[in-house]
Amino acid sequence: xxxxxxxxxxxxxxxxxxxxxxxxxxxxxxxxxxxxxxxxxxxxxxxxxxxxxxxxxxxxxxxxxxxxxxxxxxxxxxxxxxxxxxxxxxxxxxxxxxxxxxxxxxxxxxxxxxxxxxxxxxxxxxxxxxxxxxxxxxxxxxxxxxxxxxxxxxxxxxxxxxxxxxxxxxxxxxxxxxxxxxxxxxxxxxxxxxxxxxxxxxxxxxxxxxxxxxxxxxxxxxxxxxxxxxxxxxxxxxxxxxxxxxxxxxxxxxxxxxxxxxxxxxxxxxxxxxxxxxxxxxxxxxxxxxxxxxxxxxxxxxxxxxxxxxxxxxxxxxxxxxxxxxxxxxxxxxxxxxxxxxxxxxxxxxxxxx
Ligand code: ADP
Ligand code: MG
Numbered sequence: 638x639x640x641x642x643x644x645x646x647x648x649x650x651x652x653x654x655x656x657x658x659x660x661x662x663x664x665x666x667x668x669x670x671x672x673x674x675x676x677x678x679x680x681x682x683x684x685x686x687x688x689x690x691x692x693x694x695x696x697x698x699x700x701x702x703x704x705x706x707x708x709x710x711x712x713x714x715x716x717x718x719x720x721x722x723x724x725x726x727x728x729x730x731x732x733x734x735x736x737x738x739x740x741x742x743x744x745x746x747x748x749x750x751x752x753x754x755x756x757x758x759x760x761x762x763x764x765x766x767x768x769x770x771x772x773x774x775x776x777x778x779x780x781x782x783x784x785x786x787x788x789x790x791x792x793x794x795x796x797x798x799x800x801x802x803x804x805x806x807x808x809x810x811x812x813x814x815x816x817x818x819x820x821x822x823x824x825x826x827x828x829x830x831x832x833x834x835x836x837x838x839x840x841x842x843x844x845x846x847x848x849x850x851x852x853x854x855x856x857x858x859x860x861x862x863x864x865x866x867x868x869x870x871x872x873x874x875x876x877x878x879x880x881x882x883x884x885x886x887x888x889x890x891x892x893x894x895x896x897x898x899x900x901x902x903x904x905x906x907x908x909x910x911x912x913x914x915x916x917x918x919x920x921x922x923x924x925x926x927x928x929x930x931x932x933x934x935x936x937x938x939x940x941x942x943x944x945x946x947x948x949x950x951x952x953x954x955x956x957x958x959x960x961x962x963x964x965x966x967x968x969x970x971x972x973x974x975x976x977x978x979x980x981x982x983x984x985x986x987x988x989x990x991x
Pocket of ligand 1: 672673676678681
């Protein structure tokens, strides 16, 4: 085990920014720390780095409790949201910064910086100043600088937040490869689920200071354990009274619980296209959005507006069309649980009476 956090709590005034968070991370893993803005991600990361003092709880790195270890002695590299490069220093000097503090000799520093210039594809840029670089290049300098002293753990706080979408996508692929080449344990903070899913071996989902779930992207996607995770991951619609939906009235839905329906759970079409028409609701198409590879439909079913996908190969549907809507499954959620329920009528369709 490489990193372990036990019962970490941090309050600002009366506000609990991080609330009793515990987790452990194995060596060499790239962890996506994902959650909405204000959820406590940066505070958690800053406590690991020693830039913020926890009110209570312990942090272990390789079995050593580091709560009282100074930031520069924790073996942690940190890449911030904004580049935070030294403006008056060249690329070379920026990368060398952590090494000069460590008092390595000149030849050693040069050789290590050259290694990092090669690793990050910045060879040839060493004499430039930050303002002579693109956003993506500056962030690569920031990685190189963080990696220079050979940290045990790399912390990245929304490193691509200030970079435009196309370059950001390239950079995260690059980063994932770089991190797996070096094999360094890393925590990558983002509020963008696509970014987290694409980059992470494992994800930590935080909200309002609490750790909601830890698991692989697939695990979290298919087995959300809390209402928050079920609603946050994927494109979801909240249904207030799931027992009013056909099929699900046969399910024991606890009083007051709600449901989360994802577009991929919903089949929309003409009655003859639907596999289990007796299990389907009647709905009305409200909007049709072209999403490149498929269409996204918004359909009104009773009091609910659901999202569904439809293939471009199928007969087109228009707003106003009456359609059959088969809800294959949904998550029944209460505050601290999410349970997937299959539509019972779909599994065992009732005989159709003529
Ligand atoms: P995230 O990185 O997930 O967006 P943060 O960890 O930055 O969230 O913040 C969590 C909460 O703590 C927010 O409500 C934020 O306003 C508050 N907070 C963070 N740092 C401080 C601080 N130094 N003083 C007071 N409140 C803070
Ligand atoms: Mg933050």
